[in-house]
Amino acid sequence: MPSVSSLFWAAYPLLLIAFIYQIGLPNFIVQPITESNTFNTVWKLFATTHCYASVATLKSDLPQAQCFSVSNGKFTRVFRDEVSEGIQKLERPRTGHVIPGLWDGHGHLVQYGELLDSVDLFGADSMQEVQQRLIEYKKGRPEAGTKKQWLRGVGWDQANFNGNWPVADDLEVDSSFKDLYVMLDRVDVHCIWVSESVLSLLPKDIDDIPGGEIPARGVFCDNAMDVVLEHYEKPSKEQKTTFVKNAMLELNKLGIVGMHDAGVTPNELRLYEELSETSDWNVRVNAMVECDVRNTFCPDAVKQVVTLDGKFQVRSVKLFGDGALGSWGSAMIEPYTDKSSSSGSLLVNASTLSSLTLDWAKEGYQVNIHAIGDLANRHAIDAFEAALKELCPDGNLRKCQDKHRFRIEHAQIIHPDDQRRMADLGIIPSIQPTHATSDMGYAESRLGVNRTKTEAYRMRSLLPLRPVLGSDFPVEPPNILEGIYAAMTRRSPRTGLDPSGGKAGWYPEETISLTEALKGFTLNPAYGAHLEGKAGVIDVGAYADWVVLDEPLESMDIEALLTATVRETWVGGKRVYKRA
Ligand SMILES: *[C@@H]1O[C@H](CO)[C@@H](O)[C@H](O)[C@H]1NC(C)=O
Ligand SMILES: *[C@@H]1O[C@H](CO)[C@@H](O)[C@H](O)[C@H]1NC(C)=O
Ligand SMILES: [Zn+2]
Numbered sequence: 001m002p003s004v005s006s007l008f009w010a011a012y013p014l015l016l017i018a019f020i021y022q023i024g025l026p027n028f029i030v031q032p033i034t035e036s037n038t039f040n041t042v043w044k045l046f047a048t049t050h051c052y053a054s055v056a057t058l059k060s061d062l063p064q065a066q067c068f069s070v071s072n073g074k075f076t077r078v079f080r081d082e083v084s085e086g087i088q089k090l091e092r093p094r095t096g097h098v099i100p101g102l103w104d105g106h107g108h109l110v111q112y113g114e115l116l117d118s119v120d121l122f123g124a125d126s127m128q129e130v131q132q133r134l135i136e137y138k139k140g141r142p143e144a145g146t147k148k149q150w151l152r153g154v155g156w157d158q159a160n161f162n163g164n165w166p167v168a169d170d171l172e173v174d175s176s177f178k179d180l181y182v183m184l185d186r187v188d189v190h191c192i193w194v195s196e197s198v199l200s201l202l203p204k205d206i207d208d209i210p211g212g213e214i215p216a217r218g219v220f221c222d223n224a225m226d227v228v229l230e231h232y233e234k235p236s237k238e239q240k241t242t243f244v245k246n247a248m249l250e251l252n253k254l255g256i257v258g259m260h261d262a263g264v265t266p267n268e269l270r271l272y273e274e275l276s277e278t279s280d281w282n283v284r285v286n287a288m289v290e291c292d293v294r295n296t297f298c299p300d301a302v303k304q305v306v307t308l309d310g311k312f313q314v315r316s317v318k319l320f321g322d323g324a325l326g327s328w329g330s331a332m333i334e335p336y337t338d339k340s341s342s343s344g345s346l347l348v349n350a351s352t353l354s355s356l357t358l359d360w361a362k363e364g365y366q367v368n369i370h371a372i373g374d375l376a377n378r379h380a381i382d383a384f385e386a387a388l389k390e391l392c393p394d395g396n397l398r399k400c401q402d403k404h405r406f407r408i409e410h411a412q413i414i415h416p417d418d419q420r421r422m423a424d425l426g427i428i429p430s431i432q433p434t435h436a437t438s439d440m441g442y443a444e445s446r447l448g449v450n451r452t453k454t455e456a457y458r459m460r461s462l463l464p465l466r467p468v469l470g471s472d473f474p475v476e477p478p479n480i481l482e483g484i485y486a487a488m489t490r491r492s493p494r495t496g497l498d499p500s501g502g503k504a505g506w507y508p509e510e511t512i513s514l515t516e517a518l519k520g521f522t523l524n525p526a527y528g529a530h531l532e533g534k535a536g537v538i539d540v541g542a543y544a545d546w547v548v549l550d551e552p553l554e555s556m557d558i559e560a561l562l563t564a565t566v567r568e569t570w571v572g573g574k575r576v577y578k579r580a
Pocket of ligand 1: 352
């Protein structure tokens, strides 16, 4: 009997061709197959057929299937029924229910990894508990707390300290904390609490800071945080590498196979490109360029990238229109209902936003503008409309937009007139359903009933625009099942309740269906990243990314989404996570 290797080399030219065209070999070559067939042993290296109890493909002409074949990281066939034995290597048993690999349409990879590497203070209900967690964390990390590598944490809340602000002194937890550099983010990441060593770096007297507050010795809120952050040594390349790796491991556990990274600096882009060639890089990343100075034009500092295996791409840029609603930072057409002296602030004026949009689009970049308030959203739409008119003088703006795919990140509060303009132009909204449920407690006091009802946190109203859904991790947890829950119920995934404490949901007319929510985390992020047909679907030619669940998603009770976990996650035909 000829050896495997000689057969392999005999078949090599043919296999090479199959590789190059990324297709499976025609079946007649390998049929019939018996276990002892050596050719099949070789063939198994290249093609595998997987069968499950059900496969929800999101492919329009074959929504339900049972098996699919994978070769060279892509789907090569999808079978409606169970395939008969022996076409190719067959993976069994037929348990588990498959959906396409999930995408988060707006997150922050490095920052999420950094969060994973910090002290978890969420739910710590006393100062003693906070101090206990700090001691535990420090035990395993001798390097944490040096001047170069501050000890970081997140999740404290003064409500758990009898309403008293913490002070720097509270961080002299025990002898192991003496002289450590410690910086802990409040639960909403709008305040930081720092140690005496950090304070020693700052000027003795700090003037009043517009938009900032220092409510206690060692606590800095909003714009006042900059006074401290100026002295904070950014994580090194090695640390960032660890952050990315850990973040990807966690995301894979949640069934996430891809994400849109909403703001990556030129240096980080170079690191990503390098890391994307390593075997730890198991989440596809569509990175948006963020220049070192926000809202500038820096095409020479970056380059467009689309890797062959689809693990990494750079073809979009992020611009920033305004701030957040919680801190009255989002730019509004009319003043805030609960702060009539303010209508928020723009981070860039309308003319600069328009010229930046046009400049980047002419360089071939998709432009994604962060806009929360209705004024910022209006400016974003103005900028897109002007750019489309300039880019496509034939006047077919809708077709032009299909090419450029301009997006609004957050798209939270949009005047009804501008919702219509978005619909006419086809501008893509990038929405975080859990932001709506996190903000619903105070949104109406900021905006008043009328604006909340007609403008805020639209979802169903924007459905024809194929909204890209995401979590904005680490601002919200990255669990997509929670995002789906929030989108379907408009109730908090944490409590299961709406702001009135009931189960009706917050403005339930803006809920969306399970299928629409699932599309928001699969097909729509693919379209929103020029990846339609390649991601978010189980179809011939698409990346072989899928998730195995215990039950079909559509037969799950809504409340069960909150406790469900993923059984397996596959990226490019490789299993990257299996539940223990
Ligand atoms: C917009 O901002 C730019 C840059 O800050 C400035 O040069 C320009 O004069 C501003 N334009 C208007 C109309 O305010
Ligand atoms: C309600 O809000 C819409 C959109 O902002 C506005 O056009 C309308 O005039 C408002 N109606 C009232 C009664 O304030
Ligand atoms: Zn973000």
